[in-house]
Amino acid sequence: GQSLEQPSEVTAVEGAIVQINCTYQTSGFYGLSWYQQHDGGAPTFLSYNALDGLEETGRFSSFLSRSDSYGYLLLQELQMKDSASYFCAANSGYSTLTFGKGTMLLVSP
Amino acid sequence: NAGVTQTPKFQVLKTGQSMTLQCAQDMNHEYMSWYRQDPGMGLRLIHYSVGAGITDQGEVPNGYNVSRSTTEDFPLRLLLAAPSQTSVYFCASSYSSGDTGELFFGEGSRLTVL
Numbered sequence: 001g002q003s004l005e006q007p008s009e010v011t012a013v014e015g016a017i018v019q020i021n022c023t024y025q026t027s028g029f030y031g032l033s034w035y036q037q038h039d040g041g042a043p044t045f046l047s048y049n050a051l052d053g054l055e056e057t058g059r060f061s062s063f064l065s066r067s068d069s070y071g072y073l074l075l076q077e078l079q080m081k082d083s084a085s086y087f088c089a090a091n092s093g094y095s096t097l098t099f100g101k102g103t104m105l106l107v108s109p
Numbered sequence: 110n111a112g113v114t115q116t117p118k119f120q121v122l123k124t125g126q127s128m129t130l131q132c133a134q135d136m137n138h139e140y141m142s143w144y145r146q147d148p149g150m151g152l153r154l155i156h157y158s159v160g161a162g163i164t165d166q167g168e169v170p171n172g173y174n175v176s177r178s179t180t181e182d183f184p185l186r187l188l189l190a191a192p193s194q195t196s197v198y199f200c201a202s203s204y205s206s207g208d209t210g211e212l213f214f215g216e217g218s219r220l221t222v223l
Contacts, residue, residue, distance in 0.1 A: 003150075033210035042199065042217055043152065048210035089149055091210040094159050095140045096167065096204040099151030 002026040004088055004100035006090040011106045012078050020073045020103045022088035032064050032071045037102070038084045046073065048091075075105070083107045111135050115215035116202050122190045122222045126165040130185040130218045132200030134188070139205035145169065152199060159205070165171040182222055190222045 004024045022032065031050035034106040035043040047055050049064035049071060054099040075082055085104050089097040112128035116131045132203060134141065144167075156166030158177040174186040183202075187194060197219050201212040 033212075035212075042214040043212075044214070045167060045211045050210070056205050082122060089151075089210070091208065093208065094157065095208055095210060095212060096154055096157050097152075097210065097212065098154070099144075099169070101149065101151045 002092070002098040004098060006103045007087075007101040008101070009104045009106070012109065013082055013108050014078055014080060017066065017074065017076045018078060020075075020088075020105070023075075024069050024071075024088070024090050024100075026069075026090045026092065026098060027103060029066070030093050032062070033089045033091060033097060034060075034062050034073045035087045035089060035099075036037055036084050037064045037087065038073060043062050043087065046086075070083050075100045078107050079108050080109070113200055113202055113213050113215035115198075115218050117218060118216065120217050120221070122187075124191060124219065124222060126190050128162075128187050128222070129192065130187075130198055130200075132183045132185065132215060133181050134183075134200075134202040134213070135181065136202060136213065137180065138182065138202035138213070140203045141177065142167070142183045142201050142203075143173070143175065143183070144199045145203065146199060146217075147196050155185065155198075192222045194220065195222045196220060 034046040037043045047062040064071040085102040089099045143155040154176040155201035198216045
């Protein structure tokens with residue numbers, strides 16, 4: 001089986017930096033994706049790490065360590081609109097993803 | 110520029126009824142998949158397809174059926190609806206080359222089974 005663990009909730013203030021961690025136990029692991037989902041909406045893709053290291057996309061960065069079965073999403077210069085749920089997801093090939101249960105990020109003024 | 114289109118957006122069924130959730134994409138993606146999302150849970154894979162005529166089971170396939178007769182369409186059939194199938198269903202598609210872990214999701218279909 002496959003499982004991913006991430007914190008259920010994280011709070012931060014505008015302008016701050018927050019890190020959402022994800023540990024995984026999977027078979028046939030191809031890489032780790034991150035998705036954002038606003039309440040009632042569709043998940044939207046943020047980033048993907050197939051190799052170890054850091055990927056940067058604007059205010060968002062994602063990191064992967066295959067040896068530690070660990071990754072994180074780093075959000076910088078937080079804005080109110082970043083309040084959402086964030087999911088890590090392990091790619092098992094053919095873009096079939098196993099998702100964590102999600103981390104709700106609450107950004108306050 | 111439609112992307113992934115799901116219909117209906119909302120549906121109420123009675124236990125034992127059957128229905129089909131429609132999914133269409135206009136991006137010429139080979140890979141398509143169906144996920145369900147329950148409160149406090151991540152998305153769970155129901156079925157997926159790597160191309161027309163090819164489908165396979167995901168993590169929670171029981172009670173659902175799929176087919177892929179064209180690249181564009183990937184309908185999900187609920188055979189005998191049960192209250193446990195009350196959920197939000199998301200269809201997704203992705204490029205086949207590179208396997209980038211990037212899925213394009215539809216807006217979801219919210220199903221209630223009474």
